[in-house]
Amino acid sequence: MDDSLEPLVIRHTLRLPSPTGPAGEGGVAARQFDAVLMSVGFKLSADLLEHLSGRSEGTVIDTAVRTLRTVRQMVGDHVQHNVYFIDFPANVPATFDFWMRCIAEALADDAARPGTVAQLQSGVLDLLTLPSYGNYRHTYAEMLAAHDELIAAAGDRVTVLHRGGDLEDEIGALYLALAGSTTPLGDDDLRDLRALAEHQVHGPQPEAIPIRENRAVVNRARLGAGADLLLDTVTDVLRLACALSDGDVTLQEPTRFRALSRPVRRALLAGLDSVVAVAPAKLADVAVHREAFKRLGERLHPHEYPRWPHAADVFAVARGEKKARSFDSRVEELLGMHDVTGAAELLKAAPGRLFRALDRLLRMALTQAERDAVVAAAEQVAPEVAGRVVLSVREHLHNRAGEAGERRVFVNRLGRAWVTSDERPPVLPPERKRLIDALDAEIRRRLPSPDRLLIDPDVLDVALPLSGKATAAGLGVLPRGSISPVDGELLRFFVYWKQTCRSTDYDLSALMLDAGYATVSWLSYTALTAVEGEHSGDITDAPDGASEFIDLRLGAVRGAFIVPQVNIFSGEGFEEVDESFFGFMLRDADQRGRPFEPRTVRMKSELRGPGRVALPLAFLRGEDGRWRAKWLHLYLKGHPAANRVEGNRVSVAALLRGIVEREHLTVRYLADLMAGDTTTVTLWDGRTVPDGPVTYIGLERPDGLPAGSRTLTPENLRDLIPD
Known part of the structure; x- marks a missing residue:
């Protein structure tokens, strides 16, 4: 049995394959395992706890060691998170006072004094030359000793691990799910698929790999x-x-x-x-x-x-030695002659390409007859188009109701983003409505019609995962465009990075914007304190790993938006470092604890993108005063070095405006289509257990669903996308 693939099963499914081993009295070890899991925000389901209790103590301990290693990595607790200011978030000095202290310490240092004096005389001082700037001044153990134990709160995250089947069965099922996915996978999932494919090459294969x-x-x-x-x-x-x-x-x-x-x-x-x-x-x-x-x-x-x-x-x-006229060249030839009807007729032979060309064809059509021909062609081939393409075009048409000159956001498959003015004329309302109605009918036809649909209200605003490339790998991560509630009084961001071979400085920052997207304030290494909160201090080198934190009191935030970002000031990019990830925690006002407490972590995502500025998500204050997260997973190109929040305020604000104003298709859209005459839809209150099998859609799988239920959570939400 290949235990090396067990972590993949846990990460992708939150299921722990049933441990094999002799029966025994493992109840005490199982409860201890559960208690340690709870310290990092996880818990065994009742069924899994019962199963482990019937195994031998040695089997339970071996299982616990492997599982804890996996879940700690999932939440970011596998590394040591130190802070520059040992008492953070308490006793963080004002930025100018801190810099003056660093200068004074440099002047008191015989080795650093001459260089510091020379810089002061020139009028320009490089903070990185000051001995006490940018490096930890205490050990990790000393930092831990300076903090009280975390006070448990009802709002702390609890992620339930459910009992899975035999490890080989779980590996096979995960392989079939990833290989047969109807939507593209992200880079991390593709790497996992490679490992699974090598293991399952002689085993069952999916009916199709679309x-x-x-x-x-x-x-x-x-x-x-x-x-x-x-x-x-x-x-x-x-x-x-x-x-x-x-x-x-x-x-x-x-x-x-x-x-x-x-x-x-x-x-x-x-x-x-x-x-x-x-x-x-x-x-x-x-x-x-x-x-x-x-x-x-x-x-x-x-x-x-x-x-x-x-x-x-x-x-x-x-090499051009033999002619083979491409399909696209024939389409372009017809469009070059403004034969829109002929191009639409030809594209019917390639339904996916026709759907991707609909906007262009409708803009080029000069007569009602041409527009009718384009729409009729789309209606005719819709049943042959992949579900994710139908949904993508449906989302596109929904956002094409505006006037020319509005913002248009471009995001490539790597998450590199830019925004520009949209000068395209709108798609005319009659054709737009006719196409939307046709696409809605086609999606409704493909969706299942469950007898009972149980939905967690918090999942309704999760964007449909039309591509795994719009979601970073990690814990609690949702697709780009999703909106999720944020319940807590203290919001804490964190970033961790470990350089590979070059000195590398990442800077965690948070930009606060008002309702008009103008800058209100920010927190960064150049602004350690503000009304809203505190920064943990600048670390400029990470040979053994480094962390930075920002603490925000949500009730004190001025403005309507909070945009955390990770800027690369110098050194290795996000795809070059040995490891880098970002996340956020939520705490009650009276909770203490270490700067990093795993059970308060609500999201941890890998930073792996092509730009020099990472924008994982933003926080929006609603009209009701409550905060919600808007998931971005974006990267700005930035500068080769010295990226700072002050330098990208305008571009970040413009990009955020474009993202916020764009509406994504969400779970709510599909749920409304599924709610037909034969389907009973119930919004789950988080307590009542249904008395029979249901199709459950939510952010987490609840414990105790009846046998025969189908569960759809962010881990397998792509299964909701019809073929």
């Missing part, structure tokens, strides 16, 4: 095991080659292909040959990724294998 990136990861495992490859386009082979080189299987970024062994080269060429032999028209796909195919051809040496002539044709097309 996402091409997933297919590339699965094919890599199948190739390594000598199993048949799943290929039906030449691009499938290109994605597999990228996977073999640990490159980008989405084909958005160029991959540096590695030298491939002769057996692998033969497998790839044979795959290309078989695809083209069955459907020569698929050579047209080569033009879309011409340069990548040319570079791949340099590694595969197709001229050495004359028995696969169709594979050689692929590279001849890439």
